[in-house]
Amino acid sequence: MEYRELKVNLPKEGSDGLYELLDTISVAGYYEILFDGDAPKEPEQEGILRENTNIRIYLNTDEIDKEIKILIYLKINFLGNASYESRIIETRDYEEAYKEYYKPFQVGSKLWVIPTWEKESEVTKALWEPTGGIPLFINPGVAFGTGHHETTKLILERLDRLTNENESGKPLFFSACDIGTGSGILSIGLARLGCERIFALDIDPNAVKAAWSNWQENTFAKKTSFTVEESGIDNPNLFGPSYDIAIANITFAVLSQNIHHLAKVNSKRLLFSGIITEKKDAFLDLLGKHLPGKLLFSEEWNEWWVLDWVKN
Structure with a gap:
């Protein structure tokens, strides 16, 4: 091709x-x-x-x-x-x-994004194994989600921090949906942090193939399940099953156009990224109007924001 x-x-x-x-x-x-x-x-x-x-x-x-x-x-x-x-x-x-340009790097306190072609490299293993790091093996292929972008790092760092702050010893989220999964890196991160059931979707067929391929490159607990579908945010599977958290690394333009669908997602907690500074207030207004609740946490990096939102 x-x-x-x-x-x-x-x-x-x-x-x-x-x-x-x-x-x-x-x-x-x-x-x-x-x-x-x-x-x-x-x-x-x-x-x-x-x-x-x-x-x-x-x-x-x-x-x-x-x-x-x-x-x-x-x-x-x-x-x-x-x-x-x-x-x-x-x-x-x-x-x-x-x-040539995609090399291993750390995100948060223990997550490491590792290219699949360096999976067996002893040099690469020496980066994360001695400290008990958690590798996320990724081949971005033709899908967005190498882990380099600020929006991806912000969500992974937030999930990593929440896991570290959790004193129960049990996974913080048992089920999640990944809206606009891209390479599947966020789904893989969730699963490696203990999430057991993940439903992901993307409108790009290349992303769906990449996400499934990347999932198979990683190792998970036996009870962990992953489903990925080619679809938009109107997918009924977002509205039926309940999820402990929904994550969406998507631009303001797409999120705002689909705010009515987002309001029907069966998850009380939602983690958004892909929001630039100039659109942050407008997006929070949309959330307040269509998904009434409160902002638990926000953080900015190079004018990109991660927003942790909980519905009433």
Whole structure:
């Protein structure tokens, strides 16, 4: 299979707006290159892109309209400050490309996000095994959710902190739904922290395949169950079974458009991310109107927020 790969370089502050556009138009996949060996070296922070960032975007070869929308976004917002290249690549080229930039890293006090291709590496095991860390083996593939993005880290850190603060010794959440699962990283994190029943969904068929594939790369307690479906937030399985917690790492635009469906999700507690600072108050207003309750916790990182909400 072939993909159209777009190499985009733009000011760092513009990446969030681009991500929102990419989510809206449903591209096949994208990732940010945090370390670029081809970029000019800077003595203070060698190899790190400080003002601009490189993003790789993948489209199906016939999705010219989506490429045009991306190009228009760049021209309107970053004329003269962004660069853009397009080429056709084979699936294998894409699968190998991101491996160069995706390395193990820690989230919270004990979670470690480990690429699946480094699963058996003794060097990698030495990072987490001596301290009793919990590995989450992930191959992001063509789905959003490498764990690098602030929104993903915020939710994982919140779940990790809640687990650490739980003095009962029992799992804090026995059932959960993961709305917009992407690579499945949050579902895997929940399960590795003791959640026994997880239902996940995503509108992207590539994400559904990636989430299930990643789930199989990890080890869980025998009684742990995971179901993932290709669907939107109108899925009846969100409204029937009860869940101890619902998590949604989705942009404000999508959440606000589906607020009536979110209100029917059969979970008293909801953990949201994907909300930028300028939309935070508007989203809290929506929650107060459609899901009356209170904000238990909020935290910001680079203008992204995690919001821990409990319904009355």
